[in-house]
Amino acid sequence: MGTVRLAFSPAxxxxxxxxxxxxxxARRAGVADAIIDEVRLAIGEACSRAVALHRRHSLSxxxxxxxxxxxxxxxxxxxxxxxxxxxxGVEGDPEHTDPFGLLLDTSASNAADMxxxxxxxxxxxxxxxxLSGLVDDLAVIPGRDGVGTQVCMSWPAGRAR
Amino acid sequence: MELSLSAxxxxxxxxxxxxxxxxxxxxxxxxxxxxxLVDGGARLIIVDLTxxxxxxxxxxxxxxxxxxxxRMVGGDFxxxxxxxxxxxxxxxxxxxxxxxxxxxxxAATAGLAG
Numbered sequence: 001m002g003t004v005r006l007a008f009s010p011a012x013x014x015x016x017x018x019x020x021x022x023x024x025x026a027r028r029a030g031v032a033d034a035i036i037d038e039v040r041l042a043i044g045e046a047c048s049r050a051v052a053l054h055r056r057h058s059l060s061x062x063x064x065x066x067x068x069x070x071x072x073x074x075x076x077x078x079x080x081x082x083x084x085x086x087x088x089g090v091e092g093d094p095e096h097t098d099p100f101g102l103l104l105d106t107s108a109s110n111a112a113d114m115x116x117x118x119x120x121x122x123x124x125x126x127x128x129x130x131l132s133g134l135v136d137d138l139a140v141i142p143g144r145d146g147v148g149t150q151v152c153m154s155w156p157a158g159r160a161r
Numbered sequence: 162m163e164l165s166l167s168a169x170x171x172x173x174x175x176x177x178x179x180x181x182x183x184x185x186x187x188x189x190x191x192x193x194x195x196x197x198l199v200d201g202g203a204r205l206i207i208v209d210l211t212x213x214x215x216x217x218x219x220x221x222x223x224x225x226x227x228x229x230x231x232r233m234v235g236g237d238f239x240x241x242x243x244x245x246x247x248x249x250x251x252x253x254x255x256x257x258x259x260x261x262x263x264x265x266x267x268a269a270t271a272g273l274a275g
Contacts, residue, residue, distance in 0.1 A: 013186050015186065016182070037246050040215070041217060041250070044184060044185075044217050045217055045218055048185040048219060051185060052185070118222075119222035120219075121222075122218075122225045123188075123218040123222030126221055126222070126254045126256070127218040129254050130217075130218050130253055130254055133253030133254070134253065
């Protein structure tokens, strides 16, 4: 089936478009129906993460998505935000299954301790945790020329051509 | 499907029924609705996710924020969800140990500390 590429301005509304295109290509590639929901969520998470990074750094650069249907269905989502330790290398790290220590104590006193943690911080904290839980074949690597990061994910594809 | 929000009262509990997709685009609308409920005096809020078709980390962030806001004002918060694909998201992120999850609104209503 080959390759589909899209690029979009870092606006939340376009993440939905990327999800729709991604799922359409995944279905044509023969990804099993049983994991389509996971593919949809993973593509959305990777794109949301890229949009959040661009917005955090006031970047208008396009977020790039590459969908490749071969023996595997592979998705690469590339951002252009400065690389920091919060954005790569956390997959499989047990510490990130408890973003901001939310599990330690859910009492009112702990809620007060969480006042410095925004909704967005929580979303960023759980995003890669969610990706690592959803996708067996996941890598978050530095982008080309050391700028940005690329989230690479793949799933078995049944009828790539 | 677009986000849909509908609030109703059951005694001193407020049930917010959420439907459609809760993602990076629609999550701010959900946040604004919950903030308005809390600002309007709601202290025991049940968010019913039964009709949610899609939930991402942005939506989870809003739900964590709602729990924080309510506990800081002495309130309480519970979720209703019986869809495996949504429950799986809570399990993967470990947030099933943070939130009180119920399978029905009735169970959440009975379980919420009043």
